Amino acid sequence: MRSIMHVAHSVSRLHLLLPFALPTAASAQPALQDLDKPALDRLLERATLVERVVGDDFQRTLPHERWIARCFGVGHAAAPAASRQQADDAASSERAARSAAATDDDAPLAPYMLLADGGEPRDAVWACVEPVHVQVAHDHLVLIEPATLQLSTDDAVALLAVARPLIEALGVEVAAPTPLRWYLSGEPLGSLASAAPLRAAGRNIEIWLPHEAHTGRRPRTWMKLQNEVQMAWFEHPVNQAREARGLPAANSIWLHAQGRMTPVSQPFKHVLSRAAATRGLALASGAALATPPATFDRLQQQAGGQTTARAAGRGTAGVTLVELDQLSTPFVQQDWPRFRAAFAALERDWFAPALAALQRRELAELALTLCSDTGTTTLVVRPIDMKKFWRRRSFASLLP
Missing domain, CATH: 3.40.720 (Alkaline Phosphatase, subunit A)
Structure with missing residues (x-):
């Protein structure tokens, strides 16, 4: 920082x-x-x-x-x-x-967050991605307030090591100047509408998931990536150890604040x-x-x-x-x-x-x-x- x-x-x-x-x-x-x-x-x-x-x-x-x-x-x-x-x-x-x-x-703040974390935004579209815990409710999914995750730096590094190749396979650049907050860069991200984690926290995530700003459609690429990360983390040793300690698993990722840096x-x-x-x-x-x-x-x-x-x-x-x-x-x-x-x-x-x-x-x-x-x-x-x-x-x- x-x-x-x-x-x-x-x-x-x-x-x-x-x-x-x-x-x-x-x-x-x-x-x-x-x-x-x-x-x-x-x-x-x-x-x-x-x-x-x-x-x-x-x-x-x-x-x-x-x-x-x-x-x-x-x-x-x-x-x-x-x-x-x-x-x-x-x-x-x-x-x-x-x-x-x-x-x-x-509030296209991701490139400025990247700058604060020690990265170089350049002239590119960036989105912030954070590990989160999504809880299964009776008939829907609820995003848990991010502060309750209490993810350690070592755990975040281990989870990123699994997620990074999945992200890069889509042709998306990954920057992680801090282990607890990651940044993705790609022009298609600029067309998405997404929600701040604290906006969606405690609520049914259905209406808060990223979608195409002009059509309202869910981006298939992002949905595919989210599913692959969820599967890769499902039985990850980090999550197994966390659950054994009574802590919530990091079982998904949340994208928000995408935009391009401007003066x-x-x-x-x-x-x-x-x-x-x-x-x-x-x-x-x-x-x-x-x-x-x-x-x-x-x-x-x-x-x-x-x-x-x-x-x-x-x-x-x-x-x-x-x-x-x-x-x-x-x-x-x-x-x-x-x-x-x-x-x-x-x-x-x-x-x-x-x-x-x-x-x-x-x-x-x-x-x-x-x-x-x-x-x-x-x-x-x-x-x-x-x-x-x-x-x-x-x-x-x-x-x-």
Whole structure:
């Protein structure tokens, strides 16, 4: 994984991206029961709504993937830069809230993931392929959340050694700069529509399997490859050993995020993320790259000191993006006690100190992009907004 581990800069304009932070209204009661989040609530009360994108349950990509792709100008329309929006009055906020429902389901992120993993995308179509576990239900197949597979590096290497010749026999190039995530290259991949693993996880995989984007037909070549890999792995020693330990077998492969690398914009000067797609986009844009620290205070320490909002100014410093994905796995697994614990940690480690920094005018601007499993909501708050006591937006009002 390519990274720049120490990024020295003063953080005056901060954007927090929070995948899976907004449960559905139906899940809100178990997800948020007894959750104390006064700092986040205060930030949301005073913030200006910049953009609200309403997706649907049948989009094949994830909302935070679409958001990050649009920010960097990948895919179709570029997203508005949330931290640069001027929407301080209620009417502008209301217009932002009525943003049209998203029809764009484009997030061709595989070449950028390959770049982040240490590969060379070149001018070619790439798709990401990951080993997965597919479970047999009563009358259908269900994709298990990928994090539960817990595949070791050695096991992944052994499984790839079996799958690689099957893939290459189809005339498809294979790149595996990291054993746990592989990449296939071939022009026919560019015509497929596929789903992110976390989109299909826990669901009947029938409608989420790759198909030809223009005809809806299943690609025979991919179906043949998937079947051959499944058979080759069925009694593989790796899977036999895993099942003996009570672990799920790696019994299939999942293709997603296919596309060709294109030039990107640079919406952020500094990017801190563990997600391969976000890291690859940062590398392609020339942004400084690091992994997120554990806390906001640690971010400020790494930045080499604090800068007052007055000194920083809105136009003299770049935006720092921090992607905090602690909520993703418990959300997808619907492990609500774990979800609440992760949310409480974000409140303690990020929201509360960021609120304090705004109040002390050490932050000129804080943007929040909160994602559900279908859409995104972006808000921005500045020190002057903390005095706007008449604003009363609630967290519940943002739930899909």
